[in-house]
Amino acid sequence: MASIRKRQKGWQAQIRRKNHPSISKTFRFKTDALHWGRQQEARIERGEQAAHGIRYSEMRLSDLLERYGQEVTPKKLSAYKEIYRIGRLLRHSISEIFLSNLRAHHFAQFRDERLEQAGSQTVRHDINLFSHVLKTAKIDWGIPISNPVQEIRKPPISKPRDRRLKPHEEELLLEGCKGSSVSYLRPIIIIALETAMRRGEILAIRWDDINESQRTLRIPVTKNGHPRVIPLSSKALTTLLGTPRGISERVYEVSPNAFRLAWERLRKRVGIKDLHFHDLRHEAISRFFELGLSIPEVALISGHRDPRMLFRYTHLRAEDVAEKIHSMQSTGKID
CATH class of the missing domain: 1.10.443.10 (Intergrase catalytic core)
Known part of the structure; x- marks a missing residue:
C-alpha cells in the first residue's frame, strides 16, 4: 500500500515494492495522492511498469533527493550520514521548488542561510550533495535538467583543525x-x-x-x-x-x-x-x-x-x- 505523508505544500504518495524502483509524487490534496497511489499499485499488480512516473513539469527537487536517498546513498560507506543530511535538506523550503523553476539564485540563498547556522565545510557538503543529485538525475535517470549549483560560489574551505589533547x-x-x-x-x-x-x-x-x-x-x-x-x-x-x-x-x-x-x-x-x-x-x-x-x-x-x-x-x-x-x-x- 502506498505511504502518504504531509509535505510543506501538499501530500506525497510513495510506493516501495521489491524488485521495483521506488516511486513518489506530491499532490495538493490528500485524496489525489491516495488515488494516484492506488493506480500505480494496480499497474504493478497487472505486471505493467509503474511510472517513476512523474512528468518533468511536476517534478520537485524533493523527488530527486528522495530517489537519490533510496537508490544511491545506501551503496555508500557513510550512508547513515548522508541519509541524515538528505532528511535535513528535505525539510528546507528549497526542496519544494519545481525543477523547471530551479535556478542558481535558489542555491545561493540556501548557501547564505545555512552559513548563518553551520560552518563552511558543512555547507560545502550540502552544496556538493545537491550537485551530485542533479548530475545523477541527468546522467543516470535521463531527466533533462541543468545543474545550477555549478554556477554559484562555494564557501571557502575551513582552516584545518589543530586541536590536540592538553596534558591532563x-x-x-x-x-x-x-x-x-x-x-x-x-x-x-x-x-x-x-x-x-x-x-x-x-x-x-x-x-x-x-x-x-x-x-x-x-x-x-x-x-x-x-x-x-x-x-x-x-x-x-x-x-x-x-x-x-x-x-x-x-x-x-x-x-x-x-x-x-x-x-x-x-x-x-x-x-x-x-x-x-x-x-x-x-x-x-x-x-x-x-x-x-x-x-x-x-x-x-x-x-x-x-x-x-x-x-x-x-x-x-x-x-x-x-x-x-x-x-x-x-x-x-x-x-
Whole structure:
C-alpha cells in the first residue's frame, strides 16, 4: 500500500515494492495522492511498469533527493550520514521548488542561510550533495535538467583543525569513562589514540580482523576504499583482546549514533570543550611523528595515500620540538 505523508505544500504518495524502483509524487490534496497511489499499485499488480512516473513539469527537487536517498546513498560507506543530511535538506523550503523553476539564485540563498547556522565545510557538503543529485538525475535517470549549483560560489574551505589533547585531558577522558553506563567507551578511546583509526573503522572491527601472533589488525573497509593492515601496540592489542566476546562478529557492537551520544555525554561530564572524537586521530598521528616514525611508516598506519594530506593531521608542538633539540644537543647527537 502506498505511504502518504504531509509535505510543506501538499501530500506525497510513495510506493516501495521489491524488485521495483521506488516511486513518489506530491499532490495538493490528500485524496489525489491516495488515488494516484492506488493506480500505480494496480499497474504493478497487472505486471505493467509503474511510472517513476512523474512528468518533468511536476517534478520537485524533493523527488530527486528522495530517489537519490533510496537508490544511491545506501551503496555508500557513510550512508547513515548522508541519509541524515538528505532528511535535513528535505525539510528546507528549497526542496519544494519545481525543477523547471530551479535556478542558481535558489542555491545561493540556501548557501547564505545555512552559513548563518553551520560552518563552511558543512555547507560545502550540502552544496556538493545537491550537485551530485542533479548530475545523477541527468546522467543516470535521463531527466533533462541543468545543474545550477555549478554556477554559484562555494564557501571557502575551513582552516584545518589543530586541536590536540592538553596534558591532563587524556586522563580526564579515561577517568570519566568510569562514570559511564557503557563499557565500550574507554577501550574505543584507547584504540583511537593507539592506532589513529577513524570512528567508523573502530566500530567495524571484527574478531577475525585481529592477528594476535603478528600483532596486526586488518581494516578491510576504509574511507578511501583501500584496505590496510596496521601494527598494534601492546596497549592496543591488550585492549582489543580484553574486550568481552559476545555472539557478534564485531568487537564493539554499537551504532555510530549511539557512540556519538556517549562521547558527547562524556565530554560534557568531564568539562572538556571543543574536542571532537576525530581530534584523537590528529593526536595519534602527531604522537607517531614525535616517536620518530617516518612518513611512510605513519602513512601505513593512518591510511593516507598523499603525504600532503598527512601533514594536515600533524600538529607538532613547538615546545616538544624544542625539548627534542635540547635533548639531542645535551647527548652530543647534534652540535
